[in-house]
Amino acid sequence: MEKVPMTAEGYTSLEAEIKNLKTAERPRIIKLIAEARSHGDLSENAEYHAAKELQGITEARIADLEDKLSRADIIDVSKLKGDQVMFGATVTLIDEDTEDKVKYRIVGEIEGNVKEGKISITSPIARALLGKRKNDVVEVSTPGGGKSYEIVKVEYK
Known part of the structure; x- marks a missing residue:
């Protein structure tokens, strides 16, 4: 299983x-x-x-x-730390095109709810973020086309 x-x-x-x-x-x-x-x-x-x-x-x-x-x-996310994006991380991003700031928490598939700022670990954004660190730029393929985000903060809470 x-x-x-x-x-x-x-x-x-x-x-x-x-x-x-x-x-x-x-x-x-x-x-x-x-x-x-x-x-x-x-x-x-x-x-x-x-x-x-x-x-x-x-x-x-x-x-x-x-x-x-x-x-x-x-x-247990409270026991995780570091600057690398993993499951449970709360990641603050800046959209490089619009300069908009967004904050997402990477959670399990069943917990995902974008309106609450929770994205599934299987989502395109989360998959692009995993393993990255603060100041990295990630490219994400979305239904509306490619997006670039800069990681400005990685935290575990």
Whole structure:
């Protein structure tokens, strides 16, 4: 089984999502199914079929998350240090074309969320950054074309 790298924060977040799905979402779906059943004929009952489909999606999500947790390789970022970009690093970059400053934290694939400043270790930007150091310039192929970034800060927190 292939290990799934993730931060301790990401692991805790997945545990919380599983708990929510099991303790809040499952009972809600069971009520929806029971209510839809009370409407009679199940063969033409759209509410019933929608609730059953939602139940299937929820159970699949729980199984997927539990699988990822069972294969988790938790990396304690607080014990990492140095100026080389690795998993868990928070990297401050300057876009060489626009001079815009951006900050990304390199996290596990399931934790990635660009809006929160977290990029997956498998993303093009993260792959380009890995192994680089402060003041290095990296070229990243993006759907909108190539981009150049200068690494101005590498930190582990």
